[in-house]
Amino acid sequence: MSVVELHDVVKRYESGAEIIDALKGVDFSADRGEMVTVTGPSGSGKSTMLNMIGLLDTPTAGVVCLDGRHVTDFSEDERTEERRSELGFVFQDFHLLPMLTAVENVELPSMWDTSVDRRDRAIDLLRRVGLGDRLTHTPDELSGGQKQRVAIARSLINEPDILLADEPTGNLDQDTGATILDEMSRLKDEENIAIIAITHDEQLVEYADRVVRLVDGVIRT
Numbered sequence: 001m002s003v004v005e006l007h008d009v010v011k012r013y014e015s016g017a018e019i020i021d022a023l024k025g026v027d028f029s030a031d032r033g034e035m036v037t038v039t040g041p042s043g044s045g046k047s048t049m050l051n052m053i054g055l056l057d058t059p060t061a062g063v064v065c066l067d068g069r070h071v072t073d074f075s076e077d078e079r080t081e082e083r084r085s086e087l088g089f090v091f092q093d094f095h096l097l098p099m100l101t102a103v104e105n106v107e108l109p110s111m112w113d114t115s116v117d118r119r120d121r122a123i124d125l126l127r128r129v130g131l132g133d134r135l136t137h138t139p140d141e142l143s144g145g146q147k148q149r150v151a152i153a154r155s156l157i158n159e160p161d162i163l164l165a166d167e168p169t170g171n172l173d174q175d176t177g178a179t180i181l182d183e184m185s186r187l188k189d190e191e192n193i194a195i196i197a198i199t200h201d202e203q204l205v206e207y208a209d210r211v212v213r214l215v216d217g218v219i220r221t
């Protein structure tokens with residue numbers, strides 16, 4: 001069973017008289033231990049597709065299953081819980097809180113969970129992305145690549161099944177981008193998670209186990 005499944009997913013945006021079909025019946029799946037990149041022209045529906053999987057928006061029609069569960073039927077509370085416990089997010093512009101240290105940024109998504117030693121897990125993750133000597137640095141004291149490593153560590157703190165990345169190397173130079181991808185690929189194997197990453201970056205495609213191309217709301221493989 002695939003950890004992510006989309007069945008005939010349609011997303012229609014209606015703003016005033018304008019109707020935009022951003023996704024026109026998308027079938028997609030991703031397995032644990034697999035890194036899939038989603039490419040395609042601007043406006044082809046990549047972010048909309050990621051938002052469906054990340055439970056940030058709901059489809060107009062079709063079914064989304066995460067780990068075999070029909071999340072399309074979930075209540076808002078269940079979606080929030082699912083996002084927190086099963087999904088990790090990485091963004092182009094890092095989304096780190098500037099007043100917090102690296103280790104505090106990594107711990108932040110797990111603050112609700114009192115059952116584990118968050119600090120130990122955060123430190124372990126930062127060490128594993130090569131930032132064991134940057135634990136108490138704030139984001140403005142870190143390079144772009146280091147900031148993205150903090151964001152990747154943060155995305156894994158709640159031990160998700162699925163990591164969603166929107167242009168993770170978009171703000172990085174080519175060499176740094178390659179290092180980040182290498183790291184994501186390694187963590188994917190270590191944690192046995194699925195990674196789904198939007199990219200324009202040809203380099204990212206090389207690290208992928210599979211490439212999916214969206215054109216005008218339809219998958220062309």
Ligand code: ADP
Nearest residue numbers: 013015020022041042043044045046047048049
């Ligand atoms: P991509 O990520 O491939 O650039 P998007 O998924 O952002 O594409 O957008 C797909 C289409 O849906 C575009 O035509 C975009 O303008 C439209 N769209 C995206 N979000 C909204 C929204 N919230 N309201 C109306 N139209 C939207």
Ligand code: ADP
Nearest residue numbers: 134137138139140141142143144145146173176
């Ligand atoms: P890169 O070559 O990866 O872009 P930088 O040249 O930006 O890296 O930074 C090199 C080193 O200096 C990094 O290890 C980073 O932690 C440190 N550094 C960068 N900016 C600051 C800062 N404002 N204060 C303290 N240390 C910093």
